[in-house]
Amino acid sequence: MLGLKLENLKISVITKDEEFGVSIPFENGLNIIRAENSSGKSTVINSIAYALGLDATLGPSSHSPFPNSVKYAISKNKKNKNEIGLNVIDSFIDLTLYNSANIKIQLRRYINGNNKKITVTDENGESIDYFLGSAGNIGSAKNDRGFHYWLERFIGWKMPAIPKFDGSEGHLYLECIFPLFFIEQKRGWSEIQANTPSSFQLKDIKKTAIEFCLGVTDFQKRNEVEKYKKIIAGLKIDWEKVKSSLQTLAELHNLKIEFNYDIDSNEWLDFSTLYYLSDGNQTPIGQFVTSLKRRIKDLNYSLQGWSFSAELDELINSRRITTRKLILVSERSDSLHQSMIRIDKKLKLIESDTIKYKQLRRLISVGAENGIILETENCPICNTNLKESFTAANEHNHPLTIDQNITYLEEQRKFYLGLKNKTKEELINIENEKAAISTEVHNIENKIKLYKNEEKEYLSTFGEELKSIAELNITKNEYEKIILQKEKLNKLAESISREYRNTYNSLEIAKKDLREKVSSYILNSLKEKLIGNLSDFSYQNNNINWLKISEQTYRPELDGFDIVADTSASDYIRIIWSYTLALLELGIEINEVKHGGFVVFDEPRQHETSHNSFEALLNKSAEKFKLDGQVIIATSIPSKEILPFKEKGANVIIFEDGEYMLNPIHQ
Structure with missing residues (x-):
């Protein structure tokens, strides 16, 4: 056209x-x-x-x-x-x-x-x-x-x-x-x-321009081919990164690695094997860890094991819990003591006001007129400044009489005396509980001290053997982590290889379809x-x-x-x-x-x-x-x-x- x-x-x-x-x-x-x-x-x-x-x-x-x-x-x-x-x-x-x-x-x-x-x-x-x-x-x-x-x-x-x-x-x-x-x-x-x-x-671009003019290419399929090629190129880079990571893992821990597979390998076995090197010999790292576990087990069996490790751990945990309870009870005790101080202070104030009103009532009853002051700036009950707390008096507001004030103050005294007795009773109970918990903490401390002395004697007797076991456990844990890293990289390599295989097959199909066009x-x-x-x-x-x-x-x-x-x-x-x-x-x-x-x-x-x-x-x-x-x-x-x-x-x-x-x- x-x-x-x-x-x-x-x-x-x-x-x-x-x-x-x-x-x-x-x-x-x-x-x-x-x-x-x-x-x-x-x-x-x-x-x-x-x-x-x-x-x-x-x-x-x-x-x-x-x-x-x-x-x-x-x-x-x-x-x-x-x-x-x-x-x-x-x-x-x-x-x-x-x-x-x-x-x-x-x-x-x-x-x-x-x-x-x-x-x-x-x-x-x-x-x-x-x-x-x-x-x-x-x-x-x-x-x-x-x-x-x-x-x-x-x-x-x-x-x-x-x-x-x-x-x-x-x-x-x-x-x-x-x-x-x-x-x-x-x-x-x-x-x-x-x-x-x-x-x-x-x-x-030159080839593409001719392809377009001749109408010999399905560009959608060609782009599909290019897409698969790009994915494969990325997978090859990822594969080399995994190989490099495995090599680095081996070199960091003085191990030898065998990774004999290319990305298009047909093998579906363990992708990499790490070897522990010793005296010119090499042992697969899995076998090496198994031998470490066997040595640790043999050493533990040959020792006259100290059988109170669990009890000591339990006592230390119990001390932590009991000490926390003692702190909480002590805080409650301090709070009750403060309440008692405030109640006593209130009772003294009520007693003083009651005496004043009774004296005033007596003076009035004997006909005294001079030197009697009925106004007060503070409330006799709560000691709040009346001018700040109340609105201005009017003809409809009537203050309490002297007898009414005395009666009210006596009622208040009874209330606070009851509250004081209740607080005192609770304080006695708390103090008893505090003493009991203190005794429990003291007893736990004595037991811990006893166990630790026994542990010290045990360590002085079997210290070298225990040190060997500890070092073997550290080595075992380190190599188990290495195995986990290796297995993680192996799984990643397997995933990349599988995706490569699937993408490669898709690429070949797309290329075939493109050639047919x-x-x-x-x-x-x-x-x-x-x-x-x-x-x-x-x-x-x-x-x-x-x-x-x-x-x-x-x-x-x-x-x-x-x-x-x-x-x-x-x-x-x-x-x-x-x-x-x-x-x-x-x-x-x-x-x-x-x-x-x-x-x-x-x-x-x-x-x-x-x-x-x-x-x-x-x-x-x-x-x-x-x-x-x-x-x-x-x-x-x-x-x-x-x-x-x-x-x-x-x-x-x-x-x-x-x-x-x-x-x-x-x-």
Whole structure:
């Protein structure tokens, strides 16, 4: 399927005094643009890629692909070397084209001014601006207002996600595809796909671009293959980490390790074995620990064991519990003593107030009037300041009488005396409990002292044997921990190996499915057309019929090597012609093959390619693509060699020597 058809290219350069420009029409089949060198030929050719936002197909430079004549100052007369050019105010490119659905649009992109946008105008004159370039995750191929996003859909291509070098997935950009169709003069002839950009960090980008065009790959399955490859690569790293950890474990403890399995080993035994080394002999660490346990058991059996260890431990624990109880009881005792002090203080205050009120009652009963004060600032019961505690008295409030106060105070005295007796009784009980617990603690301490004295005598008698047992236990515990670490690493190794095996099987199935998706018919067709073109273009290698299309690169190879390895410079140019035109032929004939619809050759007669070969290129292009497809060739060969092709149906545009292609436009 052919994606695009070019109709017209127009370059406009505006100065203060006048406008310069050139308009190049395109037709099906062969289009030849003839002009001498340094006349603007490459400017015209580069404008096609530039108008499509495909600057990357013109080479790796980030600079504008245009000369100063369209950016700063333009000259009228090529022959006048001393002419001062006119200052360029503005310059832009208009490219008119169709897609496969025969929808016509015009693209405009500025050379001067804002060149990061492209304006798309439809047949109704409605225009929309789209941006180029990217800012972070907002790229022109990923956003619906991005030009490449629009162009992909206008062409009718769905670009796949493909692996990047960092393991993530990236977008297959149009700039990676069009170097197969667009061969510019400076770098384009160095090899097939010479100007494929590498800045996108996409893996196998040249192969992927050809796969996409030929339609021979299910990219979803290919990404699945890459996913499994990435998992396997990670598992291999994890496997080496486990091996390194086991080696480190052995070295830290002066052990020897045997780990004789690779990640794809078929063995499902214990993955690693550690050996204890002694006197030149090696013993598996498990057997070594078993021997330690046996020695500890024998030593314990031979000793006259001290049988009170459990009793001593129990007494020490009992002392801890009983001491805690004693602390709690003592705290309760202290609290009751404080309560008794507060009760006694309250009773004294009540007794004092009662005496005062009784004295006052006696004075009143004998008729005394002088020196009697009935007002008081504090309450006789709770001693609270009355002015702070009560509101102002009024006529409805009546204070207690003296007799009522005395009665109340006596009731209070009875209450606190009862509370004191109850507290005293509780205090006696607590003190008794405290004494009992103190006695219990003392008895426990005496027993502990007795046991410890016995233990000391036992240790003095059997100290060396006990020390040996303790050291053996420490060693045993240490090596048991090592065994646990080793077993943990073994389980991890087994898990990694099992996951590797499952992933590897999945990878093989995915690779098989992917191989089955490769169309041998398309590859054979590419091979046949390539051989036919090479023969037509007088390719010199006698083994041409042995040429193959590599399943690894989808490029031509002989005897297992890329064809360029044993090819002269001029023959390699023929290979580029042949391969590029073969892709265009397949795009016309096979619907699964995706092609841009046009081929651009800027100065294809490189390295003194013979006149006959070049003529064959022109003839084939004129005849083969008369009905569909476009071959655009820019050349500086003499006009007389070009004109005959006009009679063969080619669209021939000639600019004579001594003139610029960009000329003043007269209104």
